[in-house]
Amino acid sequence: MNTKHIKVNSKDLSDLDMVAEAVRCGELVAFPTETVYGLGANALDGEAVRSIFKAKGRPNDNPLIVHISDISMLEVLVAEIKPDVQKLISEFWPGPLTLVFHKAPYVPDETTAGLDTVAVRMPDHPVALELIKRSGVPIAAPSANRSGRPSPTLAEHVAEDLDGRIAFIIDGGACRVGVESTVLDVTSDPPLILRPGGVTFEMIKQVIGRVQIDKSFIENRMEEKPKSPGMKYVHYAPKGEVIVVSGREEDVIQWVRQNDQKDEKDGIHSVIIAASEHIPMYNSKRSMSYGSLANPEDIAANIFRVFRECDRIGAEKIYVESVPREGIGYAIMDRVEKAAGGRAVHI
Numbered sequence: 001m002n003t004k005h006i007k008v009n010s011k012d013l014s015d016l017d018m019v020a021e022a023v024r025c026g027e028l029v030a031f032p033t034e035t036v037y038g039l040g041a042n043a044l045d046g047e048a049v050r051s052i053f054k055a056k057g058r059p060n061d062n063p064l065i066v067h068i069s070d071i072s073m074l075e076v077l078v079a080e081i082k083p084d085v086q087k088l089i090s091e092f093w094p095g096p097l098t099l100v101f102h103k104a105p106y107v108p109d110e111t112t113a114g115l116d117t118v119a120v121r122m123p124d125h126p127v128a129l130e131l132i133k134r135s136g137v138p139i140a141a142p143s144a145n146r147s148g149r150p151s152p153t154l155a156e157h158v159a160e161d162l163d164g165r166i167a168f169i170i171d172g173g174a175c176r177v178g179v180e181s182t183v184l185d186v187t188s189d190p191p192l193i194l195r196p197g198g199v200t201f202e203m204i205k206q207v208i209g210r211v212q213i214d215k216s217f218i219e220n221r222m223e224e225k226p227k228s229p230g231m232k233y234v235h236y237a238p239k240g241e242v243i244v245v246s247g248r249e250e251d252v253i254q255w256v257r258q259n260d261q262k263d264e265k266d267g268i269h270s271v272i273i274a275a276s277e278h279i280p281m282y283n284s285k286r287s288m289s290y291g292s293l294a295n296p297e298d299i300a301a302n303i304f305r306v307f308r309e310c311d312r313i314g315a316e317k318i319y320v321e322s323v324p325r326e327g328i329g330y331a332i333m334d335r336v337e338k339a340a341g342g343r344a345v346h347i
């Protein structure tokens with residue numbers, strides 16, 4: 001298949017009519033959102049949705065998020081909207097919060113992977129909103145990467161993974177948030193965070209008072225010694241071996257420096273991904289900044305791009321400094337730890 005690449009900006013969205021037509025015809029289109037690029041198809045067309053799984057190489061027991069541009073679209077997808085949930089919608093939509101509802105009967109099984117719930121969000125991006133609106137249908141969209149790879153935050157990332165497999169790639173520039181939306185199950189009481197993301201635990205708590213998050217996201221999941229890979233499944237991962245390092249700042253820097261120097265001697269191409277504040281202390285050409293600790297939102301926005309950069313330069317081993325577990329830090333650590341697949345060192 002010949003993938004058409006188009007560039008849009010919020011002032012000229014006229015090309016979107018062509019893409020919207022493709023969505024209505026059951027084709028796959030990649031589009032920018034404020035979190036990461038999505039790979040979209042008509043959420044109400046089971047066959048179109050099946051082709052998303054095929055293009056990504058995604059296991060078909062993993063349900064998709066349905067993207068809407070208007071609240072009237074929600075009412076036809078879900079069974080009920082509770083008052084607390086209404087509050088969350090008013091506060092955070094459009095934005096990086098996905099809500100899991102009991103589904104309405106005709107949402108296809110392909111979209112929900114056979115579950116009786118459906119995940120919905122309204123993205124905060126003019127291109128995404130306009131595409132959904134012009135399509136006239138809700139759009140099911142996972143992140144537009146091949147399964148297991150880092151999520152795409154630039155159109156080039158989508159092309160790396162999916163060129164030739166989909167009808168359109170819409171280039172709308174870099175994604176602002178950089179990590180995927182928070183997934184909040186509002187069918188459970190209190191609501192439960194299934195995936196930390198752009199809207200934080202603290203932000204949700206402030207609006208509805210009660211919210212739960214799985215302990216595994218909050219606690220330090222790292223072990224004293226590196227664990228063998230394969231304990232958890234690897235996701236969001238660059239090709240090199242990712243090792244997450246946590247502990248006191250100076251200890252982390254010393255441990256990573258020693259290991260990096262040993263790797264260099266052994267002819268292993270390793271890369272250090274660290275806070276901009278720490279880069280001078282490593283004094284290594286093999287270090288790369290993921291942004292400043294003073295601005296964890298920037299780290300979220302950069303992390304997947306930096307992972308893909310490691311692939312481009314052929315990194316075999318990637319040491320990543322951990323970030324504090326608070327606010328957006330939960331989401332960053334979740335992605336970094338999944339990329340590491342359990343390889344973690346606490347100094």
Ligand code: TXA
Binds near residue numbers: 063065098117119
């Ligand atoms: O920011 C995002 O959410 C991006 C952009 C494109 O919107 N999309 C995204 O989709 O990250 P994906 O498919 O990569 O992740 C969807 C997550 C998965 O963890 C999936 O298991 C969960 O949402 N999910 C979807 N439907 C669900 C449901 N009915 N119940 C529980 N979890 C669900």
Ligand code: MG
Binds near residue numbers: 142143151
């Ligand atoms: Mg994904």
